[in-house]
Amino acid sequence: MTTGVADIAAELTAPCVDVLPESTLEKVLAKADAEGRQLRVKLGVDPTTPDLHIGHAVVLQQLRRFQNAGHLAVLIIGDYTARIGDPSGRDKTRPVLTGEEIDANADTYRKQAFRIIDEDQTELRNNGEWLSKLTSSEIFKLIRRITVARILERDDFKKRFVANEPISMLELMYPIMQGYDSVVVEADIELGGTDQLYNLLLGRFLQGDYGRNYQQVVMTTPLLVGTDGTEKMSKSLGNYIAVEDSPEEMFGKTMSIPDAAMPEWFRYATALSKTEVDGWAERLTSGEVHHGEAKRALGRAIVERFHSADAATRAEAHFDQVVRDKGTPDEIPEVALGDIATNDAGLVFLPHLLTQHAGVASNGEARRLLKQGGVRLDGDVMDAATLEVKPGMLAGAVLKVGKRRFLRITP
Structure with missing residues (x-):
């Protein structure tokens, strides 16, 4: 093996927690180099939320490192598996999104992922291309390869089973479907966070069981801790920085x-x-x-x-x-008073104002900010009990929402 390949392997493994089987990456790189071909490096993401956060960027950056080394990224948008819901790291069943929500999220995922990886060196796939077309007999053929004992090797399933917590049959299918993706796209390497190790190894197992003459190398990256410093970064926990944040x-x-x-x-x-x-x-x-x-x-x-x-x-x-310095920025967003919606009584519903014009994610978050004294009008804390105000009260005023968001309301 050339020193160059050894150096590339060392650089690619350095950010990872797991590289399995051990000592195989250098051999795989050397074989691809000798054959003059690109490795197919797979990463699957389920579009369960509208935004990628900088925790997702950790594994996306690892994918970019492979691209920089001359290999092809195979980015799979799990539009089909998202309908199941990845149970990794969960102690209860995830809520199922609508098809419209999944499709909208998938569109934003694609755009945001290409802020980190090179679009020209990426093969972009939706796993609905093949999973939605599986016949009943093909599904039976797939799941008969996996035993209940193997599925219960997953720590989260095992804990829920012992605690007599519900585990749906659909959830049990998730890692099998994700593993089948690796068979279809002929992945040489699969990347994921440490919470995905079981799923990635199952993909490797299925490749061998389907008689492929290769089995993917599995590489995991750390899970970035959130802004709270304790839990992993997660949109549901609110401890995240979105890739699209200002x-x-x-x-x-x-x-x-x-x-x-x-x-x-x-x-x-x-x-x-x-x-x-x-x-x-x-x-x-x-x-x-x-x-x-x-x-x-x-x-x-x-x-x-x-x-x-x-x-x-x-x-x-x-x-x-x-x-x-607790001041107001020189340049802040503005909205005309006439563009702010009012209800049938002619009043402005504050949660709606905050979500529509001040960047607050939901009415629920807006209510929470008001309750916590996190909304000020010209420096004065707004009364949490008053959710509706007269438009004239807002004319020419500056709203401060949380610590860093401002909105000037022009007459």
């Missing part, structure tokens, strides 16, 4: 993470080199750098990765003006 939101949320989470975030949430990441970790450990200064550098690096260096500079200045 520079100001990204920087502000980064400044809120616990100090202990910084080394992990430097390593997995930025595009900094290993040398730069190790340098920050060393300075943090030795006390050479103040944690606040390091967190600002982290915030700039994250914004620069997903936006630009100029955006990072502006986001930091915005944070200083709004959070540190």
